[in-house]
Amino acid sequence: MARGRRPGKEAVHCEGIRMVKRIGVMTSGGDCAGLNAAIRAIVLHADAHGWEVVGIEDGTLGLYERPMRARRLHPEEFDGILLRRAGTILGTVSHGDPFAFRMPDGSVVDQSDRMIEGMRTLGIEALICIGGDGSFRILDRLCRKGGIPLVGVPKTIDNDVYGTDAAIGFNTAVEVAVEALDRLQPTAQSHDRVMVLEVMGRDAGHIAIHAAVAGGADICLIPEIPYSFDNVAAKLTAVRASGRSFSLVVVAEAVRTDKGEPVARPKPDGGIRYGGIGQWLADRIESELGIDSRVTVLGHVQRGAEPIAVDRVVASALGIHAVDLIASGRTGTVAVWSRRSVGELPLAEVVGRSRPVEPDDILVRTAAGLGIYVGETAACPAVP
Structure with a gap:
């Protein structure tokens, strides 16, 4: 008897497929x-x-x-x-x-x-x-x-x-991102900073939008929804005007600059490897708004958790x-x-299809309802 096979258990024969062993x-x-x-x-x-x-x-x-x-x-x-x-x-x-x-x-x-x-x-x-x-x-x-x-x-x-x-793997990756936001919030508050968290998301922003809602972010940028840096700036300015001196921003790695340019580097096999949009965004916030900003890139930390x-x-x-x-x-x-x-x-x-975040997705509508800026979508109210 083959090792691991239980006594009395025979291979199952079903119509439409040959006997499998x-x-x-x-x-x-x-x-x-x-x-x-x-x-x-x-x-x-x-x-x-x-x-x-x-x-x-x-x-x-x-x-x-x-x-x-x-x-x-x-x-x-x-x-x-x-x-x-x-x-x-x-x-x-x-x-x-x-x-x-x-x-x-x-x-x-x-x-x-x-x-x-x-x-x-x-x-x-x-x-x-x-x-x-x-x-x-x-x-x-x-x-x-x-x-x-x-x-x-x-x-x-x-x-x-x-x-x-x-x-x-998705839910664990989200949990890692939310835990990161939970740890970034106190240090953002202590130093009156904008904390930018870059998460994975090569073609879809599911991790970013889930983490933003669960982690209390102020801004969430995903590949599926275009955004305006002017409105990013307006949101950050509005947060400060409300009396809160810190902000949390979540951005998926495949988000492009406001000019539509990918932030990536070439791979040896001819493809591209995303990464760096978080730093680009933090630098832009500092240079144009004068707000001290820091970036955290989770990268493969999201893959390796239990x-x-x-x-x-x-x-x-x-x-x-x-x-x-x-x-x-x-x-x-x-x-x-x-x-x-x-x-x-x-x-x-x-095969050949994908499941992106739709502009009217419940998480997009939830984020917008919480006042999170999620880009130029009908679900997102005008930035105050």
Whole structure:
């Protein structure tokens, strides 16, 4: 009997999918809190079906390398320690596209057949990818080519995966940002300063707007909503005129200058890496308003925290549901969290779409109702 398999548990055969005995799981893209909780749920629930689980290390790179980097995951490994641990025990990368794989000499080669061969060699009959939209797009294409059923589990601190209310890691990232604001407020008050907090948010401002509301910010700038520096200045001036000598500002990393210019630097692979808008804003406030300003950039601190309870719950529920989707033959789907329940959407409906903060989002309206300047939107009243 295979190690970790419970007596009397046989592989489940369901109409629409061949009998499954071994599934693979990988984490892909950026790391975040809650990944290990999802892996744990997948392994424990798969074991209840009598299935083996193979963990693929470092996403698609684990399938490319020879010998491959993959290992059996046994239920007894997943005690309460891993449930609490940040990051991912499998490792993850945000590169390694099988269809455009960058070789050591700089050339780009299609290595999809090599990676499909890797999954077949490992005996993987279905794959669960814990990732974001980019990972789903790549793995969907790879698994379709190889005829391997795929289920996606959404994770991203940006919370911009289409169709899910919460992606794994988002709530913990917000908690880190709110804790930062809680610590910045007393020092801002002590020194009569403007404190600018730059948070992650490459394409969406979910972390920023949630943190601003929960952390009592005066200004929140996000990529989805244009803003005017004149109105930023007017808000800060109004706060001071009210008798309060300090302010808190939250800005997402992908926000552009008021001239529409990105604040970023080039990456070796040709992309760009955001970061610096907080310093640009603080410098502008000091130079034009004469108010002492400081900036704090959270960066990867938001990724590395231990998962808070809600992320452990969401990760566990999505992991269980991903296994159930394979068992029922409903593959080619993404497990989603909606209204405190699980569901699924076709991969084709999720891939290539995003979930930005809409101008009429409840959090935007809530922020505006609290008097937070959130940019030039109908929900935001005129700055006094």
